[in-house]
Amino acid sequence: MLRLPPFRLRTPSSLEEAARIVAGEGPAARFVAGGTDLWPNMKRRHQKADTVVSLMAVPGLAELRGDTGGNLEIGGTVTLDRVERDERVQTRFPALARAVASISSPPLRNMGTIGGNLCVDTRCTYYNQTEEWRRSIDYCLKEEGTVCWVAPGSSRCWAHTASDSAPMLAALGARVRLAGAEGEREIPLADLYRDDGIDYLGKRPEEVLSRVVVPAEADAGHCRSAFWKLRRRGSIDFAVLSVAVALWQEHGVVTRARIHLGAVASWPVGAEKAAEALVGRPVGDEEAIREAAKLVRRVATPMDNTDFLAQWRGVMAERYAESALREASGLEVTGLAPNHRLVG
Amino acid sequence: MSRAVTATLRVNGEERTVAFPGHHTLLEVLREECALTGTKHGCELGECGACTVLVDGRPVLSCLTLACQHEGREIETVEGLADGNRLGPLQVAFADLGAAQCGYCTPGILMAAEAMLREQPRPSRERIAEQLSGNLCRCTGYLKIVEAVEWAAAVRRGEDAGPPPEILFGHPEPGRPGGDAPGRRPSETASSNT
Amino acid sequence: MNDENRSPADAAADAADTSPSSAGRYIGAPFRRVDGRAKVTGDTRFADDLVFPRMVFVKLVRSTVPHARVGAIDFSAAREVPGYLGHLVGDDLPIPFGILPVSQDEHALALDKVRFVGDPVAAVAATTEDAATEAALAVGVEYEQLATIASLEEALATPEPRIHELERSEGNVHKAVSYRFGDLEAGLAEADLFLDDLFYYEGNTHLAMEQHACVAVPEDDDRVTLYSSTQTPHYVHRALTRVLGLPASRIRVVATSNGGGFGGKSDPFSHEMVAAKMALVLGRPVKVVLTREEVFYCHRGRHPVLMSQRTGFTKDGRITAQHLKTVLDGGAYGSYGVASTYYTGALQTVTYKLPRYAFDGVRTFTNKPPCGPKRGHGTPQPRFAWEVQLDKAAHRLGIDPAELRLRNLEEPDAVTANYLQLGTIGLRRCIEAVVEGSGWRERYGKLPEGRGLGLACGSYLCGAGLPIYWNHMPHSGVQLQLDRSGGVAVFCGETEIGQGSDSVLAALVADVLGIELGDIRLCVADTDLTPVDLGSYSSRVTLMMGNAAIQAAERARELVAQAAGDALEVPVSRLVFADRRVFDAETPADGMTFQEAVILAEARFGTLGTTGSYTPSRNPARYRGSGVGSSPTYSYSAAVLEVEVDPLTGLYRPAHVWIAHDIGRSLNPVLVMGQVEGSVYMGLGEAMMEEQVFRRLPPSRSSALVHKMPSLLEYKSPTFHDMPPVTTYLIEDPDPAGPMGAKEVGQGPLLPIMPALSNAIFDAVGARVDQVPIHPHMVLKALSAKDRRYGPRAFPEVDFGPPLHVPTPAEGGDGRAIDDPRHRRTHGIRSADGTMTTREEALRAQHAAGLTTG
The missing domain is CATH 1.10.150.120 ([2Fe-2S]-binding domain)
Known part of the structure; x- marks a missing residue:
């Protein structure tokens, strides 16, 4: 049986204490919430820690509530399962419910947290391997090595974002609160990410993602959203492509749009030009949707670092963008749906 | 680095106090310290569900959670499903x-x-x-x-x-009357020690 | 059943024609499997569930390079790990082993060379698995790297460096075979339509949910017991005997319940040798549990096979001749590979009349985990080629694909062109059932674009006709012990891997003796205590163990009947064994309990015990290599698969499967259904997604050649969501060779699934994918290709060696080759060995090992 290496577990009871421990110990310390990302990574030893700081005993982090402005606030350690089953999420943010429900499998969603999913490590089939396997390739740029085997001529790491909630929440315009030793700050979720497989999070190591704020203006009363996820099997698998869209309209005309993609870049890349192509056009304008879908494909950079042929995933980015936009626009969607059936 | 911890776990309604290295998973402690080997491992990484147990009534992958975090929680394993000698x-x-x-x-x-x-x-x-x-x-x-x-x-x-x-x-073989006539139900033939 | 095993008492009983009769309650009924309760309570003890006092743990250090000479191994850092107890290296276990006598090419730990990433190099023992893991990671190994071979094409084109220095072949060819059954050219000349196709079948692996594990327990000075999750305890026993250099009588192998096998636990493995040796060195029980990744390195799964198939048809759809060529990518060791090579050709003849047949096969070595037997062993690949090509022929000839198959059906009890003796054939009923059930006649070719139906068939052995090593002994033995308790203890070497063999064994004995399953106690898969059964492979257990069990039980019934008959003053022939009683058929009230009857028999005959055994009869073939493919009888299956295809993306989804399986007779229909549905599932996995594939890094930067995805996450096996509804028909037509008429079901129903999917995709969108697995991008590429096809485009130049010519029965042949190369020197890569060693080789091997086979 593959086992965890030894480490010291700390269970602080406040965010300040948690931040202090990590700040004090530096890179040898890591946060853990549900553990569904960190423990496999530590068992395979491509993430290492002498000290692991559990956030599960920090009071208030597991709250899911609506604030006065109609925003929805989801604490960092709220489990994915609770998000997916929450009635407010299901009725007001159905595409978010769908995105979260598509993550891995039911028992894992019962353990994994929204904060963990937003901070989930980038993935690559050269990286998510055991210590011995990685020795066989002399490691890779992301961990201990000098070459990104996905693109050996490149100077960067091409590991891909693996979060399903990130592109959806980014499209909905969510913000996240980061708590550090010196207090909290709030930033747009989209700004949490960087286009780099290694340094993929724009937060300081000691900062805790304490809360996600989903704005009222993105709920079903104001915004039409959709989430499409491509993966091999109907469960368990990470996305090899996901498309999250959110459309705002007035009098049948698109006034604002956001499209974010999962798994085809190192971050939940936004397709701004595609979104712009929809603005000012009637909701459900099939020509506009086709144009936007073509533009979506341009920002997708699928690499040979996950399941399926990378080139085909590029083809699918356009197809899925079109399908997601059609669904959000209230048009009929034909052909086969995500994971060969509709998610949710 | 990882010190042994002592914890009192409540498994299938019974409390037991066990000592184990702090980094051991619930799966390892159930199998190795509690002698409850009914819970299995298939992938060690949360990818197959073989190690699923219930914690406070909800399914949990015991290979991806630390045993020391389960004090005071209600853990259920396959060994707890039967009511005495009577299968559920x-x-x-x-x-x-x-x-x-x-x-x-x-x-x-x-x-x-x-x-x-x-x-x-x-x-x-x-x-x-x-x-x-x-x-x-x-x-x-x-x-x-x-x-x-x-x-x-x-x-x-x-x-x-x-x-x-x-x-x-x-299914009955098409076009063959009585080819697969339903026979006895298992309740009539199954061993009686349920 | 063989007469030499019958006792004088039996012979006398036969002579007097006084057999009693039985009325059992289990056979044919969906009774609960005997291990059913333990499997739902967590009580089943798998190998890793075993714990012994003072038990310690071993981890194997596996090669991180694909092909190299092993240099110095440094244990200094490992020794510093607290709890470290010791280590083993190749020189500690220098005797080679391998499942086939002709392929003794594995060492428990590398002696000189490593041949793939994952090849075991050293072993470390420690007091805990944590410590053993840390110590194993701390072992430093120096390697002198060699060039690597990554594919079958490369193996054929690259003679140096050789992965194995075999005398009988050249370069990186492991085994080449070539046969001409009848006058191929004459057959092809009769053809009006001639199809020449290339197919490729990617490798895949068993992925049993239980990782291999074993515990070795030392006893006395020089005895050791190995508990292991193995499908073949007898063969592991033989390999351990050889490698440990101990007499067979000092080694006991017990197969624990396997958490799935599918062929992946049929070889003797390094971890078993190492555990036993380490237990003897340390004098303590030693456990080895493989990680999921290590299971991918044990592999022995489906060979990647490139195929060229040329077949002739007449205008009215009659098959005139076929020439099949296969190239197998064998991985780094022999394993069952010689047999696998023959199997890629052997069973093409058993479904349809194939008057003339040529087969050329070659297995290559590559620097990857060794391939071996997976469910269907070597036959799903050519079956895919055959059934897809038949679909193409049907379209070219304008004949319905079901009708084309029905026109060519082989006859029951026929002897095929390659001299396989067939038994009953339920294939017509299978085809008719799935055609009827799926609405084929109304729907095939008529569904809207994007929806289609595909039909395919298959056939499989009911046990290999020959054992893996040359001998005249039974393939399966069963021993019964009856005593005054009224209980019956049943001893048999058979191995429960989930298929239900324990239940078949118990139910057959219970029904012959008219008692209940609760009266039976099983002792199985224990080389100290049970008669040999060769193992759970080749779909042999139900038929062979079943026949042996019936023989043993009938002999016991005979003894009990004599005692009861005398006491009741009723002729034995009138006695009935049923409901735990022995009674007069004419006046059922006149009788006694089974227990009372056993007490009378024990008083009269002394301690009661009987045995039964089974040895298959010899097949009519007399040419060398004919051992592979022969079987007491064959099962047949047909399937129709309905698929939805999205032509814009290539995504597809199986919507329904109808499958009919010729089971002979269902001993337990619910277990039979489980095997059919499980085969459909595994076939769909192979057809849709499963592949054991590798990454080679840019050679200018790295010599790495690694498994692409050794995990349950990235090796894709279908989930609940990916399984379509299945309609199963069990076609009952009792076969005289089978126990109470039963045939196999564990492997056959997998065979039609892969071609049925490919054929269904063609019906849905008009594109052919001549390759497995069928990825969506392949469908998309086929749709845009000029010939609307995706598949291999080239077949390499291969020297299969001089062919062996065997006239067919229709040509007046007697089963012998007319140019047997035993009588002349051959050159090149030609090797004429069968799967079995010849008698001479067997004796030589025995001499070398200093023991007699047993």
């Missing part, structure tokens, strides 16, 4: 319908199904498939498992239902 409805259904072949994935699937049936006494086939979709099985092709869960759900609801004959005997 899910167990009877799995044993009688061939939903367990090699039986290695079975404990995890039984626990996931148990959690579902407590919340949803009348699950649709789609719901059963979704709730069990984190559990891989290589023997059965899943069909007998779904059928067994449906049958067990009916029994738990107090219905006097038996599995349809095609689950036990296959």
Whole structure:
């Protein structure tokens, strides 16, 4: 049986204490919430820690509530399962419910947290391997090595974002609160990410993602959203492509749009030009949707670092963008749906 | 670096105090310290569901959670499913319908199904498939498992239902009268020590 | 059953024609499997569930390079790990082993060379698995790297460096075979239509949910017991005997319940040798549990096979001749590979009349985990080629694909062109059932674009006709012990891997003796205590063990009947064994309990015990290599698969499978259904997604050649959501060779699934994918290709060696080759060995090992 290496577990009871421990110990310390990302990574030893700081005993982090402005606030350690089953999420943010429900499998969603999913490590089939396997390739740029085997001529790491909630929440315009030793700050979720497989999070190591704020203006009363996820099997698998869209309209005309993609870049890349192509056009304008879908494909950079042929995933980015936009626009969607059936 | 910890775990309604290295998972402690080897490991990484147990009634992958974080919680494993020597409805259904072949994935699937049936006494086939979709099985092709869960759900609801004959005997061969006449139900032939 | 095993008492009983009769309650009924309760309570003890006092743990250090000479191994850092107890290296276990006598090419730990990433190099023992893991990671190994071979094409084109220095072949060819059954050219000349196709079948692996594990327990000075999750305890026993250099009588192998096998636990493995040796060195029980990744390195799964198939048809759809060529990518060791090579050709003849047949096969070595037997062993690949090509022929000839098959059906009891003796054939009923059930006649070719039906068939052995090593002994033995308790203890070497063999064994004995399953106690898969059964492979257990069990039980019934008959003053022939009683058929009230009857028999005959055994009869073939493919009888299956295809993306989804299986007779229909549905599932996995594939890094930067995805996450096996509804028909037509008429079901129903999917995709969108697995991008590429096809485009130049010519029965042949190369020197890569060693080789091997086979 593959086992965890030894480490010291700390269970602080406040965010300040948690931040202090990590700040004090530096890179040898890591946060853990549900553990569904960190423990496999530590068992395979491509993430290492002498000290692991559990956030599960920090009071208030597991709250899911609506604030006065109609925003929805989801604490960092709220489990994915609770998000997916929450009635407010299901009725007001159905595409978010769908995105979260598509993550891995039911028992894992019962353990994994929204904060963990937003901070989930980038993935690559050269990286998510055991210590011995990685020795066989002399490691890779992301961990201990000098070459990104996905693109050996490149100077960067091409590991891909693996979060399903990130592109959806980014499209909905969510913000996240980061708590550090010196207090909290709030930033747009989209700004949490960087286009780099290694340094993929724009937060300081000691900062805790304490809360996600989903704005009222993105709920079903104001915004039409959709989430499409491509993966091999109907469960368990990470996305090899996901498309999250959110459309705002007035009098049948698109006034604002956001499209974010999962798994085809190192971050939940936004397709701004595609979104712009929809603005000012009637909701459900099939020509506009086709144009936007073509533009979506341009920002997708699928690499040979996950399941399926990378080139085909590029083809699918356009197809899925079109399908997601059609669904959000209230048009009929034909052909086969995500994971060969509709998610949710 | 990782010190031994002592914890009192409540498993299947019984408290036991065990000592183990602090970095050991719930799976390891259940199997190695509590001698509850019914819980299995298939992938070690949360990818197959074989190690599923219930914590406070909800399914958890015991290979991906630390034992030391489970003090004060209600842990349930496959060893707790029977009522004394009497098998529960899910167990009877799995044993009688061939939903367990090699039986290695079975404990995890039984626990996931148990959690579902407590919340949803009348699950649709789609719901059963979704709730069990984190559990891989290589023997059965899943069909007998779904059928067994449906049958067990009916029994738990107090219905006097038996599995349809095609689950036990296959479909009648087209064009051959009596080719596959339904025979006895398993309740009549199964061993009586349920 | 063989007469030499019958006792004088039996012979006398036969002579007097006084057999009693039985009325059992189990056979044919969906009774609960005997291990059903343990499997739902967590009580089943798998190998890793075993714990012994003072038990310690071993981890194997595996090669991180694909091909190299092993240099110095440094244990200094490992020794510093607290709890470290010791280590083993190749020189500690220098005797080679391998499942086939002709392929003794594995060492428990590398002696000189490593041949793939994952090849075991050293082993470390420690007090905990944590410590053993840390110590194993701390072992430093120096490697002198060699060039690597990554594919079958490369193996054929690259003679140096050689992965194995075999005398009988050249370069990186492991085994080449070539046969001409009848006058191929004459057959092809009769053809109006001639199809010449290339197919490729990617490798895949068993992925049993239980990782291999074993515990070795030392006893006395020089005895050891190995508990292991193995499908073949007898063969592991033989390999351990050889490698440990101990007499067979000092080694006990017990197969624990396997958490799935599918062929993946049929070889003797390094971890078993190492555990036993380490237990003897340390004097303590030693456990080895493989990680999921290590299971991918044990592999022995489906060979990647490139195929060229040329077949002739007449205008009215009659098959005139076929020439099949296969190239197998064998991985780094022999394993079952010689047999696998023959199997890629052997069973093409058993479904349809194939008057003339040529087969050329070659297995290559590559620097990857060794391939071996997976469910269907070597036959799913050519079956895919055959059934897809038949679909193409049907379209070219304008004949319905079901009708084309029905026109060519082989006859029951026929002897095929390659001299396989067939038994009953239920294939017509299978085809008719799935055609009827699926609405084929109304729907095939008529569904809307994007929806289609595909039909395919298959056939499989009911047990290999020959054992793996040359001998005249039974393939399966069963021993019964009856005593005054009224209980019956049943001893048999058979191994429960989930298929239900324990239940078949118990139910057959219970029904012959008219008692209940609760009266039976099983002792199985224990080389100290049970008669040999060769193992759970080749779909042999039900038929062979079943026949042996019936023989043993009938002999016991005979003894009990004599005692009871005398006491009741009823002729034995009138006695009935049923409901735990022995009674007069004419006046059922006149009788006694089974227990009372056993007490009378024990008083009269002394301690009661009987045996039964089974040895297959010899097949009519007399040419060398004919051992592979022969079987007491064959099962047949047919399937129709309905698929939905999205032509814009290539995504597809199987919507329904109808499958009919010729089971002979269902001993337990619910267990039979489970095997059918499980086969459909595994076939769909192979057809849709499963592949054991590798990454080679840019050679200018790295010599790495690694498994692409050794995990349950990235090796894709279907989930609950990916399984379509299945309609199963069990076709009952008892076969005289089978126990109570039963045939196999564990492997056959997998065979039609892969071609049925490909054929269904063609019906849905008009594109052919001549390759497995069928990825969506392949469908998309086929749709845009000029010939609307995706698949291999080239077949390499291969020297299969001089062919062996065997005239067919229709040509007046007697089963012998007319140019047997035993009588002349051959050159090149030609090797004429069968799967079995010849008698001479067997004796030589025995001499070398200093023991007699047993």
